Amino acid sequence: MSNFMRTQFPIAIFIICQFYIFFEFFIPIPGGPALTALLGKWVVGVSNFALLLGALNLIRFHGKNIVQQTKNEWYHGAIILASMAAMFLSGWFFKPVYTWLYANIYTGLNTALMCYVGFYFYSAMYKTFKVRNFESFITLFACITMLIANAPISGTVWGLADIGVWIANVPGSGAWRGFLMSAALGMFAVAIRAAMGLERAYTGGSD
Amino acid sequence: MSLLEKLDQLDRRIIFLILLLLCFFPVLMPLGLPVPVSPATTSAYNAMVTLKPNDIICMTFDYAGGSAAELYPQNLVILKHALKLNLRAVAVSFTVGGLELADQCLAEAGWGSKTYGVDYVNLGFVAGTETGMAAFVKDIQATISADARGTPLSQIPIMNDAKNINSFKYLAFTTSTSQDMYVRQFSGKGVPIIGCIQSLYFSVLQVYMGSGQIVGFLNGLRGSAEYEVMIKELGIGAISMDQASLTHWFAVLLLIMGNITSYFVRKNPRAKGGK
Numbered sequence: 001m002s003n004f005m006r007t008q009f010p011i012a013i014f015i016i017c018q019f020y021i022f023f024e025f026f027i028p029i030p031g032g033p034a035l036t037a038l039l040g041k042w043v044v045g046v047s048n049f050a051l052l053l054g055a056l057n058l059i060r061f062h063g064k065n066i067v068q069q070t071k072n073e074w075y076h077g078a079i080i081l082a083s084m085a086a087m088f089l090s091g092w093f094f095k096p097v098y099t100w101l102y103a104n105i106y107t108g109l110n111t112a113l114m115c116y117v118g119f120y121f122y123s124a125m126y127k128t129f130k131v132r133n134f135e136s137f138i139t140l141f142a143c144i145t146m147l148i149a150n151a152p153i154s155g156t157v158w159g160l161a162d163i164g165v166w167i168a169n170v171p172g173s174g175a176w177r178g179f180l181m182s183a184a185l186g187m188f189a190v191a192i193r194a195a196m197g198l199e200r201a202y203t204g205g206s207d
Numbered sequence: 208m209s210l211l212e213k214l215d216q217l218d219r220r221i222i223f224l225i226l227l228l229l230c231f232f233p234v235l236m237p238l239g240l241p242v243p244v245s246p247a248t249t250s251a252y253n254a255m256v257t258l259k260p261n262d263i264i265c266m267t268f269d270y271a272g273g274s275a276a277e278l279y280p281q282n283l284v285i286l287k288h289a290l291k292l293n294l295r296a297v298a299v300s301f302t303v304g305g306l307e308l309a310d311q312c313l314a315e316a317g318w319g320s321k322t323y324g325v326d327y328v329n330l331g332f333v334a335g336t337e338t339g340m341a342a343f344v345k346d347i348q349a350t351i352s353a354d355a356r357g358t359p360l361s362q363i364p365i366m367n368d369a370k371n372i373n374s375f376k377y378l379a380f381t382t383s384t385s386q387d388m389y390v391r392q393f394s395g396k397g398v399p400i401i402g403c404i405q406s407l408y409f410s411v412l413q414v415y416m417g418s419g420q421i422v423g424f425l426n427g428l429r430g431s432a433e434y435e436v437m438i439k440e441l442g443i444g445a446i447s448m449d450q451a452s453l454t455h456w457f458a459v460l461l462l463i464m465g466n467i468t469s470y471f472v473r474k475n476p477r478a479k480g481g482k
Binding site for chain 1: 217219222223226240241242243245271272273274275276303307310311333334335336338339341342345346349350351387406409410411413414417426427429432448451452455456457458459461462463464465466469470
């Protein structure tokens with residue numbers, strides 16, 4: 001594939017679409033919203049292809065491990081591919097089996113993993129969350145008040161949950177809004193970089 | 208070794224065991240601890256009760272099994288309430304895992320007694336995350352051509368009345384990840400927006416509620432318990448509230464105890480390895 005098709009052409013498409021959607025938002029163009037909606041629909045379609053690409057990549061990666069009998073890895077790959085095939089085939093041909101697998105195996109395993117992490121949270125609270133300076137004291141204080149505010153029974157004791165709610169509503173809200181504003185400005189800066197062709201990671205470039 | 212040193216070096220398995228007991232004990236012997244209803248849940252409830260029969264609500268299912276313990280009961284209780292009020296429902300997911308959960312939740316909430324396609328529909332998965340949402344908001348039928356069962360949307364009666372976000376009188380997004388994109392895409396369109404979230408994101412949703420971008424939200428399992436109390440139909444949320452109260456306070460106790468023991472052990476030269 002030529003360099004033009006690999007890097008410059010995708011950047012050109014990106015810049016045209018970006019400018020069009022950006023200006024269409026501010027300047028009324030006849031038929032503009034319809035074209036924007038169509039572009040949005042294309043993104044949905046492309047995203048579906050991205051899922052397919054992910055599945056193919058998984059098969060390629062683990063298939064290679066299985067074929068090459070990579071030590072300590074090939075059987076993990078075999079389990080993943082077998083699970084994938086089971087879900088795919090059952091979803092396609094035997095819907096009740098798929099529903100059963102989803103509800104009783106996938107959901108159960110996923111929940112178990114989250115619970116496992118939960119136990120380590122508790123252990124970490126005792127073992128590692130230590131006050132060593134003023135900043136960590138503030139964090140600990142906010143953490144305790146939020147835990148109290150979130151415990152249902154705390155609401156029955158007047159004022160007990162209010163400190164946590166106040167922290168969430170006042171300093172928490174302020175900090176979060178500041179964070180959102182800075183993130184939005186950051187996104188805007190990235191958009192400008194992309195419009196100038198400086199963001200090239202999606203074409204396989206280094207930045 | 209002093210008691211403080213022993214506590215400082217407490218075996219984590221003891222913490223795990225106590226946590227297990229605090230989780231199981233209230234299920235076997237419910238304590239019936241009170242569940243006061245928060246303003247966020249009251250607002251979510253009020254937004255629902257003002258609807259008229261046959262109004263259409265939309266609910267997103269954007270989570271998978273790992274977060275289902277907290278989020279599924281919220282969907283369940285809202286759908287049960289909507290069914291009681293004779294509303295119509297549209298379910299949709301912007302993440303892959305939500306499709307099955309939507310089917311399961313609609314069935315468990317009792318929507319099987321209604322007619323699929325007329326009173327409720329599961330639109331399935333819409334790819335593209337935020338872009339998918341933006342397209343969904345503008346024109347549903349242009350975004351997806353068929354529901355989760357593969358029936359073309361043009362053949363589904365409820366979809367004649369559900370063209371875009373303005374067709375809904377209530378929209379509840381349920382997500383285990385960032386809520387920002389939902390607020391960005393759904394709010395400000397004249398539709399009351401309700402957030403169904405994990406407790407982890409409580410403070411984030413407080414911000415959006417304070418600014419009026421969402422009407423209310425259900426705060427994790429506690430939110431669903433509060434909603435169950437309000438509609439007088441106790442379920443898994445209410446059952447879990449004794450656990451939630453005990454385990455939250457256990458966490459507070461661990462944080463305080465961990466810091467007290469570590470402070471005194473640091474002050475004690477023996478614990479630092481001195482003689």
